[in-house]
Amino acid sequence: MQLHLDIAWSHLRTRRRQTVASLLGVVLGVAFFLAVSSLMRGSELDFIARLVDSTPHITVSDEFRDPTVQPALLRHPAGAVSVLHVKPLTERRGIRQYKRRLEQIDAIPGLRAAPVLAGQVIFSFAGRDEAITLSGIEPARMRDVTTIEKDIVAGSLGAIDVDPNGLIIGRSLARKLSLAMGDTVSVVSPVGNVRVMRIVGLFHTGRAVYDETQGFAQLARVQALLNRPNVANTIITRLEDPYAARATAAHIERMTGYKSVSWQEASEDILSTLMVRNVIMYTVVGAILLVASFGIYNVISSVIMEKTRDIAILKSMGFRAGDIELIFLIEGLVVGAAGSVLGFLAGSGLMWVTGQVRLTVPGESDPVNLPVYWGWSQFALAMLFAMLSALAATYLPARRGARLAPVAILRGAA
Amino acid sequence: MSAILVARDLTRTLPGEVPVTLVHDVSLTINRGEFVVIKGPSGSGKSSLLYLLGLLDQPTSGTLTLEGEDTTGFDEDQLAATRLAKLGFVFQFHFLLAEFSAFDNVRLPMRRLDRLADDIQRRRAMELLHDLGLVGHEHKRPSQLSGGQRQRVAIARALANDPPIILTDEPTGALDSKSSSNVKDILKELVRTRDRTVIAVTHDDHFAAGADRQVEIIDGRLV
Ligand SMILES: Nc1ncnc2c1ncn2[C@@H]1O[C@H](COP(=O)(O)OP(=O)(O)OP(=O)(O)O)[C@@H](O)[C@H]1O
Ligand SMILES: [Mg+2]
Numbered sequence: 001m002q003l004h005l006d007i008a009w010s011h012l013r014t015r016r017r018q019t020v021a022s023l024l025g026v027v028l029g030v031a032f033f034l035a036v037s038s039l040m041r042g043s044e045l046d047f048i049a050r051l052v053d054s055t056p057h058i059t060v061s062d063e064f065r066d067p068t069v070q071p072a073l074l075r076h077p078a079g080a081v082s083v084l085h086v087k088p089l090t091e092r093r094g095i096r097q098y099k100r101r102l103e104q105i106d107a108i109p110g111l112r113a114a115p116v117l118a119g120q121v122i123f124s125f126a127g128r129d130e131a132i133t134l135s136g137i138e139p140a141r142m143r144d145v146t147t148i149e150k151d152i153v154a155g156s157l158g159a160i161d162v163d164p165n166g167l168i169i170g171r172s173l174a175r176k177l178s179l180a181m182g183d184t185v186s187v188v189s190p191v192g193n194v195r196v197m198r199i200v201g202l203f204h205t206g207r208a209v210y211d212e213t214q215g216f217a218q219l220a221r222v223q224a225l226l227n228r229p230n231v232a233n234t235i236i237t238r239l240e241d242p243y244a245a246r247a248t249a250a251h252i253e254r255m256t257g258y259k260s261v262s263w264q265e266a267s268e269d270i271l272s273t274l275m276v277r278n279v280i281m282y283t284v285v286g287a288i289l290l291v292a293s294f295g296i297y298n299v300i301s302s303v304i305m306e307k308t309r310d311i312a313i314l315k316s317m318g319f320r321a322g323d324i325e326l327i328f329l330i331e332g333l334v335v336g337a338a339g340s341v342l343g344f345l346a347g348s349g350l351m352w353v354t355g356q357v358r359l360t361v362p363g364e365s366d367p368v369n370l371p372v373y374w375g376w377s378q379f380a381l382a383m384l385f386a387m388l389s390a391l392a393a394t395y396l397p398a399r400r401g402a403r404l405a406p407v408a409i410l411r412g413a414a
Numbered sequence: 415m416s417a418i419l420v421a422r423d424l425t426r427t428l429p430g431e432v433p434v435t436l437v438h439d440v441s442l443t444i445n446r447g448e449f450v451v452i453k454g455p456s457g458s459g460k461s462s463l464l465y466l467l468g469l470l471d472q473p474t475s476g477t478l479t480l481e482g483e484d485t486t487g488f489d490e491d492q493l494a495a496t497r498l499a500k501l502g503f504v505f506q507f508h509f510l511l512a513e514f515s516a517f518d519n520v521r522l523p524m525r526r527l528d529r530l531a532d533d534i535q536r537r538r539a540m541e542l543l544h545d546l547g548l549v550g551h552e553h554k555r556p557s558q559l560s561g562g563q564r565q566r567v568a569i570a571r572a573l574a575n576d577p578p579i580i581l582t583d584e585p586t587g588a589l590d591s592k593s594s595s596n597v598k599d600i601l602k603e604l605v606r607t608r609d610r611t612v613i614a615v616t617h618d619d620h621f622a623a624g625a626d627r628q629v630e631i632i633d634g635r636l637v
């Protein structure tokens with residue numbers, strides 16, 4: 001083996017310019033692979049982190065996956081008569097006995113839950129009417145489940161516990177309605193209740209629509225406003241392990257009967273878009289490495305063409321076809337491996353530079369650094385790609401070289 | 415005297431639209447320690463016969479027995495293994511690996527055979543180079559050596575695994591007369607002092623005169 005390495009090395013060393021050129025191909029391939037993949041993976045993870053961060057991991061809502069079977073249908077389950085146009089019983093919407101449900105769900109280890117009663121209301125201020133989604137929350141539970149507290153820019157989340165008429169709205173909405181901290185606003189509910197409430201907090205999440213249409217108030221206050229005492233319409237939860245959401249959601253649904261949607265289910269379209277994006281990305285960066293592998297193919301082929309004489313020497317000496325093949329395979333692998341390592345350095349440089357770029361993304365008001373993923377798995381993947389393409393590029397010429405008959409070369413040379 | 419190499423009806427035909435027969439029904443027995451010269455006009459098939467005897471080429475028909483072992487039906491790897499251990503070649507052009515020093519070229523067959531410990535291989539390579547008058551040239555590349563010196567390195571390499579048979583194809587063809595006689599002396603010496611079988615293809619009548627036996631080939635047939 002050492003012997004094969006020595007011979008392989010001698011070929012590469014004396015063909016320095018070609019070797020360097022093919023090496024450069026691999027280095028660039030690996031570096032671009034890393035730069036592109038780190039950015040794609042980084043933005044994906046960043047996106048998922050935001051998603052996981054900003055949406056409840058599981059949302060238990062006052063709905064059922066299957067419509068409730070109506071009594072009229074239960075009456076004749078297998079009858080010849082089919083009852084059409086059944087009007088469902090008027091039901092009081094909302095999670096019934098939400099406190100018990102909440103306790104039940106909260107008892108699941110690694111999970112925190114918060115009740116929410118959300119409803120549409122109208123803000124009336126200075127002659128303007130704005131439709132707002134007002135969520136009744138319990139601040140103590142809410143701060144464990146969502147990141148809203150971190151987005152508070154004035155006042156505090158707890159202020160609505162202190163002031164039962166307290167209201168927290170988005171900074172953009174406040175600006176739009178020329179409302180400031182401490183100002184009062186009339187809140188009108190669909191059932192006709194009117195309440196004068198006071199701004200005790202402002203938040204800013206960076207999501208424009210959310211910031212302009214969301215408001216928070218005390219759960220009890222919203223229940224009163226909407227005439228829905230002791231009712232919540234969603235229970236939102238946060239898990240220590242966000243990736244357990246699917247299983248836990250199924251568990252909650254079995255336990256409570258209420259539709260429980262994990263964040264993955266809620267974002268299935270986005271997640272599958274991300275997957276398509278990954279497929280495209282790996283195709284593109286794979287193509288870069290494919291091009292690089294032509295460089296390797298070129299160098300090994302030309303080494304073999306120049307070295308037919310050496311092949312004859314070695315074979316006449318008693319080297320086997322397998323020895324010759326191994327020598328050239330080593331050459332390809334050395335280029336692949338050295339290219340990978342240098343590509344790691346160049347790629348890390350590119351990744352670092354990319355990570356320094358700051359830009360403002362649509363829907364975000366603050367400039368952010370491009371998210372760059374530094375995980376080892378993509379380095380391993382880049383190396384794997386590089387080695388495989390190096391091997392593939394070397395294999396054919398190596399076999400061809402190994403099969404050269406020494407006499408054919410001797411006859412030609414002598 | 416025991417036969418070391420027995421060829422029976424060796425025929426080698428190159429396939430093609432017009433098949434060319436390079437070697438025709440050659441039968442030849444060569445004894446251990448014998449110095450045999452193959453003569454003949456240019457294009458008569460001397461090299462082709464030597465390739466067959468040296469297991470570099472496979473006969474279309476006929477058999478070749480080496481040290482009592484019938485090589486018919488040997489696969490590529492068996493042929494290679496036999497060449498490695500039992501045969502040494504010296505060709506007209508030196509055929510050294512350009513990137514390796516004289517010393518490293520001589521070590522190549524020993525390293526491939528891997529029968530001796532590394533330090534013994536090194537010592538043996540040095541001894542061979544010194545025997546062939548290459549003291550002080552051990553670490554030069556082929557390009558830094560003269561034609562005669564290169565050919566002596568090639569001989570040292572052919573001897574590296576101590577093979578019983580040495581085959582040479584006009585080893586002095588590319589050398590000036592002084593280096594040429596020097597190389598020839600070395601080959602003769604080999605036969606005389608080391609009990610080695612040498613099969614040499616040559617045009618050189620003077621060199622041929624020193625052989626135990628001369629065989630002549632014309633149009634692929636022994637005469
Ligand atoms: N690939 C080939 N195709 C056709 N004919 C060939 C081929 N190789 C060799 N020959 C022919 O085979 C014959 C024998 O060639 P060989 O090299 O064995 O001769 P030689 O006796 O060694 O000649 P020289 O003294 O010039 O080296 C020649 O007539 C040559 O033209
Ligand atoms: Mg010839």
